[in-house]
């Protein structure tokens with residue numbers, strides 16, 4: 017169904033809230049207001065001018081992780097994240113975006129990066145210079161969260177590319193992809209970052225952009241066009257790219273790894289799974305290339321619960337976000353697997369810090385576990401991260 | 402025209418229409434502050450946005466009003482206490498200050514039970530969401546009342562159990578809501594209804610006292626106190642915890658469906674099966690309209706589909722399948738195999754048609770009645786005929802979905818064309834009146850499992866006659882100020 021705000025808000029506002037049990041924000045906060053139907057009700061009331069469009073009303077639309085679970089479930093194909101995106105954008109235009117989001121924006125505009133100043137991150141990337149080929153047509157876009165919090169993942173990913181014989185390069189400095197701004201409703205600012213990136217891409221003549229951050233690949237694949245920016249390159253997540261390489265026989269299982277040796281479980285990041293439909297690639301990589309024994313988290317794949325790590329919620333409602341993370345960690349812990357693998361730096365950060373340490377599986381990025389499994393990391397130089 | 406009930410006795414429905422859109426009364430900020438001191442200020446909601454969302458449950462009339470942009474009465478505040486002690490403190494405070502209290506679970510009620518028609522404070526219990534005990538030996542489980550049905554079942558499932566209570570709204574409604582509306586699950590033919598499943602309750606009475614009934618296999622110690630809360634719909638207090646029966650997870654599931662000549666044959670088959678004492682988990686018989694609607698090309702136009710769904714001990718499932726096959730064999734029938742049953746199972750909680758119809762200018766609603774076997778065929782005809790006689794109705798159809806040795810229920814769905822809110826509300830009321838009157842005349846009970854709420858309260862005197870006085874006195878004894886969920890169940894607004 018084509019997105020039509022009016023029909024969809026009407027349908028959802030009179031639905032008996034059938035997907036509410038899956039909404040991670042409603043599960044943590046409990047109030048009806050933040051359920052999917054609650055958000056549709058507010059959207060409808062705001063659009064019709066029945067309740068004042070003010071900071072209070074706008075703040076309701078920030079109680080959404082953008083996890084798309086409701087969209088996945090909804091038999092009427094209602095798309096709540098589209099409502100919230102629509103109204104967040106309006107909140108942005110009207111100066112109604114709630115705290116602390118304006119602070120996030122100001123920092124981002126100043127630093128050109130979400131986590132740490134882009135220039136500082138660029139300096140940190142120097143150590144990977146040997147693994148890069150400036151003439152490459154494949155651009156590896158690390159993303160600021162990976163660069164700040166999990167620099168090892170960059171090294172591991174580059175080692176995998178090297179092993180597969182793929183030449184890649186990186187942008188230095190690498191600026192924000194615009195996701196946090198877009199998700200929070202700062203359309204113009206997001207468009208500014210998107211345009212800057214698009215320009216670097218055309219200048220470099222890159223044909224493919226590979227990123228390990230699903231937020232980056234999501235915004236580039238799915239939101240840039242709506243921001244009026246055309247990216248003249250194919251965008252893929254690292255798991256999609258590695259899966260292709262493995263499928264083509266360019267990446268082979270490591271000597272040391274025996275089939276079924278080592279049990280891991282896998283958390284589907286919302287922005288990779290439900291947003292981009294990438295479910296099979298990481299699993300094939302783990303069981304095929306990595307020869308891990310994979311035990312599934314229940315619920316997984318299409319109904320995998322959100323971890324709360326996305327800046328769309330974590331940047332504005334950190335307590336709710338952590339509550340969501342604790343619940344997801346419990347799902348993963350129930351598998352009994354010692355290692356929880358995921359494919360998103362935001363999930364890594366949330367799942368690696370939410371809840372008690374006791375009983376928590378070790379949380380690892382997929383590129384890192386694969387590179388270790390294949391004996392490519394941390395040995396072999398190129399920086400220790 | 403705003404209402405079809407002008408001139409009729411003043412009911413909750415009239416009050417809803419009367420009060421909708423009135424300016425909110427000022428609510429003392431002192432009370433907001435005191436509520437916040439009990440629960441933490443983040444758990445007291447007074448924003449317009451919150452109050453607009455809490456202005457309704459899942460009843461059709463507020464849905465119509467939302468769709469048509471018509472106002473609804475709103476509460477003064479919403480409070481979300483975190484445990485029984487907080488519920489008690491909130492109840493004490495509100496009762497002392499003469500503030501109406503509207504308990505709120507999942508808002509899946511379909512009769513306006515949570516509508517704050519007199520203002521007051523909505524007490525949402527969903528923060529009381531913990532499973533407190535799963536007792537393998539005694540086969541009981543205790544949980545807080547605000548847990549969503551599915552979350553409770555998931556927790557039980559992980560421990561190897563089921564509670565067998567699955568209203569179609571199990572993903573939306575709460576344990577407490579299921580108790581106080583006297584709900585029935587889709588698998589009730591095997592596991593029983595909530596009154597059979599409930600073993601004990603903890604509740605906070607108006608004024609703040611906390612009571613807990615004893616968990617036991619049975620007792621002979623006077624009238625059953627926990628049962629007074631079953632069906633009380635927030636008028637006697639707030640249920641905060643409950644202990645229920647549980648069962649080991651079923652060993653096997655199976656299903657068979659048949660096409661039979663007509664609704665009467667289908668009813669007779671169910672009656673004979675129920676007389677054997679066997680209890681298939683689900684038996685659903687659809688009239689010709691619903692058979693076609695639900696099973697499309699699988700069924701011959703004009704015939705009826707009957708679905709049996711079995712679960713439990715493997716050997717018992719085999720026996721049930723065998724006995725049902727023998728029973729059906731005595732009637733003209735066509736075997737449809739297991740596919741229709743699995744189709745039903747997969748889609749059993751999908752109700753997307755209802756909101757979609759409503760956005761197309763149709764009024765849709767469902768109502769459920771019951772009677773003893775000898776009355777059911779006539780009750781079915783009388784209700785459908787009387788409803789179809791209302792000008793503007795498009796269709797009325799029914800299925801039977803909860804059966805007993807003594808009788809069964811009829812779940813009736815109607816559709817009417819009403820492009821504007823005035824026509825919609827008038828038509829809605831006329832169709833309901835026709836249905837309820839026909840039901841009472843044919844000796845049926847006006848409600849099988851949705852409860853009474855605001856909307857059905859006006860038919861309560863017809864249902865109970867003088868016996869209603871018992872409920873009224875019970876209520877005034879427990880709630881002398883009449884502050885608990887005003888206008889619901891008894892229809893009189895103080």
Ligand SMILES: Cc1cc2nc3c(=O)[nH]c(=O)nc-3n(C[C@H](O)[C@H](O)[C@H](O)COP(=O)(O)OP(=O)(O)OC[C@H]3O[C@@H](n4cnc5c(N)ncnc54)[C@H](O)[C@@H]3O)c2cc1C
Nearest residue numbers: 506507508509510514569570574575577578584585635640
């Ligand atoms: C799609 C759909 C399908 C449904 N299917 C079924 C079905 O198969 N079987 C069935 O029986 N019903 C069904 N219902 C009706 C509804 O789900 C039930 O009435 C349910 O029991 C309501 O639970 P709730 O928690 O949502 O209660 P609410 O709607 O929040 O409240 C219902 C009433 O209970 C009171 N209340 C709620 N919680 C408490 C508490 N803890 N203490 C005291 N009072 C309280 C409220 O004040 C109100 O009067 C269905 C509804 C929908 C929308």
Ligand code: SF4
Nearest residue numbers: 028031033035090094
């Ligand atoms: S998103 Fe779909 S299922 Fe969820 S409340 Fe809205 S209409 Fe209902």
Ligand code: SF4
Nearest residue numbers: 039080081083084086
């Ligand atoms: S996108 Fe996720 S958080 Fe937002 S309303 Fe839907 S289920 Fe809830």
